[in-house]
Amino acid sequence: xxxxxxxxxxxxxxxxxxxxxxxxxxxxxxxxxxxxxxxxxxxxxxxxxxxxxxxxxxxxxxxxxxxxxxxxxxxxxxxxxxxxxxxxxxxxxxxxxxxxxxxxxxxxxxxxxxxxxxxxxxxxxxxxxxxxxxxxxxxxxxxxxxxxxxxxxxxxxxxxxxxxxxxxxxxxxxxxxxxxxxxxxxxxxxxxxxxxxxxxxxxxxxxxxxxxxxxxxxxxxxxxxxxxxxxxxxxxxxxxxxxxxxxxxxxxxxxxxxxxxxxxxxxxxxxxxxxxxxxxxxxxxxxxxxxxxxxxxxxxxxxxxxxxxxxxxxxxxxxxxxxxxxxxxxxxx
Amino acid sequence: xxxxxxxxxxxxxxxxxxxxxxxxxxxxxxxxxxxxxxxxxxxxxxxxxxxxxxxxxxxxxxxxxxxxxxxxxxxxxxxxxxxxxxxxxxxxxxxxxxxxxxxxxxxxxxxxxxxxxxxxxxxxxxxxxxxxxxxxxxxxxxxxxxxxxxxxxxxxxxxxxxxxxxxxxxxxxxxxxxxxxxxxxxxxxxxxxxxxxxxxxxxxxxxxxxxxxxxxxxxxxxxxxxxxxxxxxxxxxxxxxxxxxxxxxxxxxxxxx
Numbered sequence: 001x002x003x004x005x006x007x008x009x010x011x012x013x014x015x016x017x018x019x020x021x022x023x024x025x026x027x028x029x030x031x032x033x034x035x036x037x038x039x040x041x042x043x044x045x046x047x048x049x050x051x052x053x054x055x056x057x058x059x060x061x062x063x064x065x066x067x068x069x070x071x072x073x074x075x076x077x078x079x080x081x082x083x084x085x086x087x088x089x090x091x092x093x094x095x096x097x098x099x100x101x102x103x104x105x106x107x108x109x110x111x112x113x114x115x116x117x118x119x120x121x122x123x124x125x126x127x128x129x130x131x132x133x134x135x136x137x138x139x140x141x142x143x144x145x146x147x148x149x150x151x152x153x154x155x156x157x158x159x160x161x162x163x164x165x166x167x168x169x170x171x172x173x174x175x176x177x178x179x180x181x182x183x184x185x186x187x188x189x190x191x192x193x194x195x196x197x198x199x200x201x202x203x204x205x206x207x208x209x210x211x212x213x214x215x216x217x218x219x220x221x222x223x224x225x226x227x228x229x230x231x232x233x234x235x236x237x238x239x240x241x242x243x244x245x246x247x248x249x250x251x252x253x254x255x256x257x258x259x260x261x262x263x264x265x266x267x268x269x270x271x272x273x274x275x276x277x278x279x280x281x282x283x284x285x286x287x288x289x290x291x292x293x294x295x296x297x298x299x300x301x302x303x304x305x306x307x308x309x310x311x312x313x314x315x316x317x318x319x320x321x322x323x324x325x326x327x328x329x330x331x332x333x
Numbered sequence: 334x335x336x337x338x339x340x341x342x343x344x345x346x347x348x349x350x351x352x353x354x355x356x357x358x359x360x361x362x363x364x365x366x367x368x369x370x371x372x373x374x375x376x377x378x379x380x381x382x383x384x385x386x387x388x389x390x391x392x393x394x395x396x397x398x399x400x401x402x403x404x405x406x407x408x409x410x411x412x413x414x415x416x417x418x419x420x421x422x423x424x425x426x427x428x429x430x431x432x433x434x435x436x437x438x439x440x441x442x443x444x445x446x447x448x449x450x451x452x453x454x455x456x457x458x459x460x461x462x463x464x465x466x467x468x469x470x471x472x473x474x475x476x477x478x479x480x481x482x483x484x485x486x487x488x489x490x491x492x493x494x495x496x497x498x499x500x501x502x503x504x505x506x507x508x509x510x511x512x513x514x515x516x517x518x519x520x521x522x523x524x525x526x527x528x529x530x531x532x533x534x535x536x537x538x539x540x541x542x543x544x545x546x547x548x549x550x551x552x553x554x555x556x557x558x559x560x561x562x563x564x565x566x567x568x569x570x571x572x573x574x575x576x577x578x579x580x581x582x583x584x585x586x587x588x589x590x
Contacts, residue, residue, distance in 0.1 A: 203443040206428075210436055213425035220423040221437035222408050280427035 026274030026326060030289045033322075037293060041300035048303055055180060057292070057299045062171070062184040063088070063247045065291040067266035068273075069195045070121075070239025072287045075270050076199075077232045078212040078279030079128060079135040082263050083142035084240050087120045089259030090150040091244025096159030096254035099167060106166055114241035120146060121237015125230030143263065150256040159254040171249035184246050191242065196284035208232055212279025268315070269294050272322040293318065336399060338363045338528045339384070339415070339497050344393030346376075346383055353379050355553045357393065361497055361528040366519060368539040368560075369532045371549030372572055377532050378420070380549070381499050384530075385417040386410040398496075413497075416490035420501040424486055426475035430467065431455045433474055434489040458492050459484075462521055466514065480511025487518055497528040504538055516542050536565050550575035555582050 042049040067084045074081045094116045098109035120142065127138035161167040171184040199205035207228045210218045219225045243262075248254040273290030275282025297318065301311045337360035346354040354376050361367050371377050382388045384395070386404040395402055397413050404410050410417070424433050431448070434455045441447030455470050464484050467477070474482060483503050490498050500519065504512040520542050523529045533539050539546060540560060548556045548571040555575045563580070570577035 198444070201445050201448075203439055203446065206432065206436075206439060206446065210425040210428055210432070213427035214423070217423035217425050218436065220407060220417075220419065222411050223437045280425070 027283060027286045027289065029325060030273055030286055030293065030322070034289055034293050034296065037296050037300070041296065041303065045300070045303045048300055052180075053299065053303075055182065055185075057295045058185045058188075059182050059250075060299065061291050061295040062182075062188045062250075063243050064262065064265050064269055064294060065188050065288060066191065066239050066243040066246060067262060068269040068287045068291050069192055069284060070236035071263075071266050072270050072273075072275055072282055072284060073195075073199065073205075073208050073232050074135075074236045075267070075275050075277060076212045076279060076282045077208045077229065078215065079229070079233070080139060080267070080277070081121075081124060081233070081236060082136065082139040083120060083124060083146055084236075084243070084266055085262035085264075086143050086147035086150065086259035087117065087237070087240040088243045088247060088262060089254075089256055090120070090146040090153075091117045091241045092248035092254035093150045093154045093159060093244075093256050095245050095248050096161065097153060099164040100159055100161060103163075106164065109164070110167075110170070110245055113245050114238055117239065117241020117244060118234050118237040120240055122230065122234040124237065125233030128233060129226040129229035143260075147257075147260065150259065154254065154256040156256060158256070161248065161252055161254075168249050168252050171246050184250060187242070187246065191239070192284055192288055195239075199284055204228075204231065204235065209280055212281075214280075265294060266291075268319050272319060274326060276326075290322075337361055337396075338398055340396040340399075341384070342394050342396075344380070344383060344395070345391045346379055346388060347391055353552050354383070354390075357549075357552075357554050358557075359547055359554060360557065361530055362545075363496065363528045364523055364526050365544040366523045366529045366531055366542050368543035368546045369530055369549065370534070370536075370539060370546060370568065370572055375549040375572075376552045377549055378501060381417060381501055381530070381532060384410070384415065384499060411493070414493070414495045415497045415499070416493065416495040417499045418483075418486045418490050418501065418503060420505060424474045424482060424489075427473060429473050430470045430477075430485050433485060434458070434492050436489075438493065454492065455488075458488050461525075462488055462491070462518055464488065464518070478511065480507050480514050483507065483511070483515050484518060487515070487522070491522060491525075491527065495527065497530070498522055499530040499532070501532045502534065503531070504533065504535060512538070536568060539568070540565065548572060548575075548581070550582070553582070556580050 047053065067088060071081050071084060091113050095109060095113035098104045098112050099106065104112065124139050124142055127133045128135050169183065171182060173183045174181060175183050175186055199208065207218065207223060211225055211228060215225055269290035270282065270287050271277060271290070272293055273283070273286030273288070275286060294315065297315055298311060301314060339361035341357060341359040344354055344357040357380060369377050369380070379388065383390045384404065386406045386409050389405060395404060402413060404413070425436065428436065431452050435451045439446050440450050452470055459467060459470070466484065467481055474485060477485065487500065487503065503515050503519065507515060516538060519529060519531055531543060543560050545557060545559055546563065546568060547554060548568065550571065556571050558580060567577040567580065571581050575582040
């Protein structure tokens with residue numbers, strides 16, 4: 001007993017050093033790939049390795065990264081969310097409606113746009129958890145609804161934020177004086193930190209893992225699985241709203257037709273980062289690395305003047321390789 | 334003989350036209366292992382699920398510690414102190430031992446769980462049950478052997494000041510040494526003063542750990558006997574024919590079926 005009691009607290013998830021290594025190996029692999037890809041571009045192009053370009057890469061990671069963080073929760077819980085791309089466009093439009101058309105002040109309009117994302121997630125959650133619609137179908141339907149609503153609410157024309165002074169500062173401003181480090185990147189880092197802590201340390205995070213790992217066992221442990229699933233989708237929805245604000249603040253306008261395609265990039269980032277599509281496994285750090293890999297690839301290939309079509313081919317192959325190495329690793333260990 | 338901690342009388346359960354449980358009476362006493370035996374389809378698992386609140390019983394009364402209670406959901410059962418260890422092990426593979434043991438009843442605030450406290454309590458519970466086979470309480474459950482998983486599932490059920498533990502075939506998929514460990518654990522639960530219900534197909538297991546044996550035959554409770562009063566053969570007869578000598582169902586000529 002005495003010997004048992006004096007043991008130091010162990011690291012949650014994966015016992016001992018071996019367990020810790022095993023748990024973060026996928027992250028290490030993803031991080032190593034990121035370094036290798038970045039090193040390759042640094043040698044291939046003289047323009048890649050510079051502070052300006054790194055900031056540009058981080059800036060372009062913001063939207064995919066924000067969407068991917070929310071989706072990480074949904075995917076760990078064994079779900080999927082296809083509505084995040086067009087949902088983001090809808091939230092951008094809603095931000096325009098709140099700030100420009102209704103003339104609400106920033107402190108009211110911006111949180112309202114973020115909460116609107118939460119509302120999209122809430123509806124997804126209700127469809128999945130209460131109405132038992134498979135997540136793929138429920139969020140596919142929401143993807144179409146959001147795409148249509150974004151066009152309807154904006155009359156299919158971009159909404160410019162010229163009448164909402166200070167709005168673009170949310171993304172393009174520099175909170176840190178004297179350094180060119182866009183606010184959007186700061187926002188991403190802050191929400192990533194919060195999401196990471198919640199996933200590891202909060203009840204929400206714990207149930208996210210347990211629902212994705214064994215939904216029945218979770219229910220038998222007295223947990224209201226339906227309620228928590230709704231909570232997880234709604235929480236992820238907040239990131240849709242935030243991404244909508246960040247992208248429209250960056251562009252200075254809400255573009256109603258730009259959302260489609262972002263959902264697949266975000267899901268790709270989550271998968272590259274080691275989150276299992278079958279649920280129960282994944283991390284925010286991995287997702288951030290996955291989002292960075294996508295940004296670095298896009299950026300580097302653009303700098304090397306590789307056509308957009310080929311960029312997509314390469315990105316697709318990277319996703320396959322990432323999932324394949326994950327499979328091999330699981331068989332070996 | 335002490336008063337039963339769990340006293341069930343006249344419990345009936347039907348699924349549509351199928352009458353699965355007929356007027357079941359069952360007593361569970363603190364500090365005793367009650368084996369619940371019966372052939373496949375006799376209604377053992379259904380009875381456990383009625384007690385656990387997963388199925389609602391159609392009629393019958395349940396008294397817990399002398400007071401009539403209504404168990405309508407697993408949560409009701411858990412609040413009374415009735416825990417079930419399911420055959421298919423209700424554990425989440427990707428979570429570690431501590432996380433599984435505290436699943437649904439985490440300590441600390443909702444925003445910041447108290448991992449250190451949970452880890453300490455998990456270690457103490459495992460130690461109190463003399464579980465020594467688990468190296469680290471932070472091992473993911475997926476990395477454990479069948480016996481270790483069963484041990485964790487049982488330890489999870491006693492972590493909460495529980496008073497009655499129902500074990501559904503805890504040794505079904507285990508090897509000899511692991512069965513040994515689990516049976517020792519079952520015995521220790523009773524020694525700690527819990528009322529233990531052990532569902533099993535294995536007569537050797539039943540005779541080794543059970544104080545009393547309750548036999549279900551086609552949805553009827555045909556006998557509740559002390560283990561020392563019966564032989565293997567008699568129990569097997571009760572299971573297969575519902576009757577053994579004077580024990581069990583009345584002879585067909587007297588029976589009112």
